[in-house]
Amino acid sequence: xxxxxxxxxxxxxxxxxxxxxxxxxxxxxxxxxxxxxxxxxxxxxxxxxxxxxxxxxxxxxxxxxxxxxxxxxxxxxxxxxxxxxxxxxxxxxxxxxxxxxxxxxxxxxxxxxxxxxxxxxxxxxxxxxxxxxxxxxxxxxxxxxxxxxxxxxxxxxxxxxxxxxxxxxxxxxxxxxxxxxxxxxxxxxxxxxxxxxxxxxxxxxxxxxxxxxxxxxxxxxxxxxxxxxxxxxxxxxxxxxxxxxxxxxxxxxxxxxxxxxxxxxxxxxxxxxxxxxxxx
Amino acid sequence: xxxxxxxxxxxxxxxxxxxxxxxxxxxxxxxxxxxxxxxxxxxxxxxxxxxxxxxxxxxxxxxxxxxxxxxxxxxxxxxxxxxxxxxxxxxxxxxxxxxxxxxxxxxxxxxxxxxxxxxxxxxxxxxxx
Numbered sequence: 001x002x003x004x005x006x007x008x009x010x011x012x013x014x015x016x017x018x019x020x021x022x023x024x025x026x027x028x029x030x031x032x033x034x035x036x037x038x039x040x041x042x043x044x045x046x047x048x049x050x051x052x053x054x055x056x057x058x059x060x061x062x063x064x065x066x067x068x069x070x071x072x073x074x075x076x077x078x079x080x081x082x083x084x085x086x087x088x089x090x091x092x093x094x095x096x097x098x099x100x101x102x103x104x105x106x107x108x109x110x111x112x113x114x115x116x117x118x119x120x121x122x123x124x125x126x127x128x129x130x131x132x133x134x135x136x137x138x139x140x141x142x143x144x145x146x147x148x149x150x151x152x153x154x155x156x157x158x159x160x161x162x163x164x165x166x167x168x169x170x171x172x173x174x175x176x177x178x179x180x181x182x183x184x185x186x187x188x189x190x191x192x193x194x195x196x197x198x199x200x201x202x203x204x205x206x207x208x209x210x211x212x213x214x215x216x217x218x219x220x221x222x223x224x225x226x227x228x229x230x231x232x233x234x235x236x237x238x239x240x241x242x243x244x245x246x247x248x249x250x251x252x253x254x255x256x257x258x259x260x261x262x263x264x265x266x267x268x269x270x271x272x273x274x275x276x277x278x279x280x
Numbered sequence: 281x282x283x284x285x286x287x288x289x290x291x292x293x294x295x296x297x298x299x300x301x302x303x304x305x306x307x308x309x310x311x312x313x314x315x316x317x318x319x320x321x322x323x324x325x326x327x328x329x330x331x332x333x334x335x336x337x338x339x340x341x342x343x344x345x346x347x348x349x350x351x352x353x354x355x356x357x358x359x360x361x362x363x364x365x366x367x368x369x370x371x372x373x374x375x376x377x378x379x380x381x382x383x384x385x386x387x388x389x390x391x392x393x394x395x396x397x398x399x400x401x402x403x404x405x406x407x408x409x
Contacts, residue, residue, distance in 0.1 A: 144376040149391040156392075163394040167369020171362050225365045228372040 005052045011072075016097045023098060024072035025065040029057025032131065032276070033107035035099060036064040037115025039256060040200055041161050041193025042184045043071025046112070049262035055270065059277055060108070065098060067091075069192050084195030086114070087203045092121045096129055108276055110134035113230070113255060114200045117142065119219060120242075124209060127216040132276045134269075136222045137255050139234040140206040140241070146198050151191040158186035161193040168255035170226035173264070181259045206238075215244030218279065220272045223247075226254035248272070281409055283356060284317040288407055289334045293324075295403045296331040302403075303329060306396035311389050312344040313397075318352030329396065346385035354380045359404045370398060 009026045026044055028051040036047040044064035051062050066073040069084060095118070099107050108131050109122055116138025122130055150161055162185035169178045185193070213219075219242055223235040232249045239247035250257060250268045257265035281287040296302055306329030315322050323344050325333040335342075348370060357367035366372055366380070373381035383390065390397060 149388070152391075154388065154392065159395045160391055163398060164371055166398070167372045170365075171368055226368065228366050228369070228375055228378060231366070231377070 005048075006057070007048070007051045009072075012098070012101060014094065014098045014101050016094050019076050021068050021076060021094070022074055023065055023068065025063055025098075025102075026051055027061060027063045028052045029060050029062050031059040031061055033099075033102075033104040034060040034062045034273075035095075035104070035107045035109050036062060036258075037095070037109065037111030037118065038064065038066070038070065039113035039115060039165075040196030041070075041188040043073075043187075045071070045184055046181070046256065046259040048259075050258055050269075053262075053266070055266075056273065060273065063102070063104075063107075068094070069189055069195075075189075084191055085203075086196045086199035088118065088121045088199060091118050091199060092125060095122070096126050099129070106131040108132045108134065110136065111138075112136035112258060113138075114196055114204070116221075116230075117200060117204045117206070120206045120209070120213070120238075121204075123213050123217050123219055123242075127214075130217055132279070133217055133219045134222065134272060135219055136257060137224065137227050137230045137235075138221060138238070139223075139230045140210050140238040142204065142230050142234070143201050145201040145229065146194065148194075150194040150197065157190055157193070158188060161188055162186040165255065168227060168229060169260040170224060170252055170254040172252040173254065173261040177260050177262070181256050184259070210238060210241035213242050213244070215242075217244070218275075219245040220275075221245055221247045222250060222257070222268060222272070224250045224253035224255060224257055226252075229255060283359060283407075283409060284320040284352065286334075286336060288409065289322060289324075291407045292404050293331045293334050295406055296400045299400075299403060302396065302400055305329075305399060306393075309393045309396040309400075311346070311393060311397075313390075314338070314342075314344040314347035314349075314385070316347065316349040317355045318350075320352070326397075326400075331400065344385065345389045346383065346387050348374075348381060348383055350381040358401075359407070361405055363405070370401060 007028045014021045038046045043066040047064040069075045116135040119133040119135035162182040221239045239245045253264050309326045309329045312325045321338045323335045374383045
């Protein structure tokens with residue numbers, strides 16, 4: 001009997017500002033749509049455990065997409081004519097365009113790192129279109145990562161990108177999964193990690209906007225203690241300013257909970273998903 | 281023997297040179313690195329992934345490519361078998377948000393060799409005192 005995971009992958013064309021983006025996504029399970037966002041410079045493989053976890057799949061249709069330029073989602077036409085810099089505007093609007101095109105009814109959005117930070121922008125601008133937000137390793141401002149070393153022809157971009165984030169993972173996380181996360185990072189396109197970090201460290205400055213959130217959408221902040229880019233203190237300080245939010249600090253885990261230690265992450269995630277179900 | 285003394289450095293050097301992964305990922309790592317553990321200072325010389333020399337007696341004629349400078353206490357946490365949060369990685373300790381470690385000099389060489397170099401530093405946790 002072959003061992004086959006219950007994950008399916010498809011391509012969808014997402015119209016956005018005159019361009020039809022060919023976007024790859026994977027999904028598993030049935031129920032409330034749960035859209036998962038990968039971290040900077042990588043792709044949807046980070047969510048492979050949650051995509052086929054029967055405890056999650058029972059009540060949630062888990063969907064993980066590759067943003068344009070990531071994984072199997074090709075860049076837009078003429079991509080080589082401009083330096084890639086992800087912005088909050090493109091990221092949030094494109095994401096909602098993807099959800100609309102897929103016909104999702106008020107999805108839960110769950111993202112880590114830059115996928116966590118974008119949740120704040122979604123709460124501000126798309127509160128009526130989302131059910132809940134699970135902002136992992138997120139805070140209102142995360143400086144210090146938009147570095148030229150991450151895109152420099154004098155070095156191996158994949159190895160540099162991957163190693164620069166390796167220490168964001170907890171020593172308690174299984175070595176095999178930490179190395180797997182490293183592997184994903186090593187495969188990003190040239191300049192894509194750095195371009196994503198333009199959003200993460202520059203364009204995403206939400207410090208003056210936290211008070212604008214009115215608490216319409218529940219936001220669950222979840223941060224691992226080994227995250228030195230977005231420390232527990234940075235998340236806690238953000239959560240204090242965001243109405244209707246809850247802050248969960250995760251022990252013995254770092255910046256990539258879903259891929260570096262899916263077992264530990266699940267212990268923290270399931271109670272959050274239970275709350276999402278109860279608020280239906 | 282205590283952490284960061286000459287014998288401890290010698291044991292770390294042996295671990296690096298016996299390590300199979302370093303042989304694979306470090307074959308292009310050639311650099312002279314000043315390592316400052318508080319008052320214990322060395323220049324360690326990598327040659328094609330081998331930790332060829334550990335030199336003390338740092339003076340005005342000492343040259344090196346880049347330097348890692350941190351207090352002994354910071355490095356002491358780094359080398360714990362399970363290092364505490366914010367101390368498990370040199371970039372974690374040196375990131376502008378934290379500033380527990382200074383990385384100076386021709387840091388481009390370090391970034392070019394980051395994978396192999398940090399792998400060898402992680403081996404410090406296996407040094408038996």
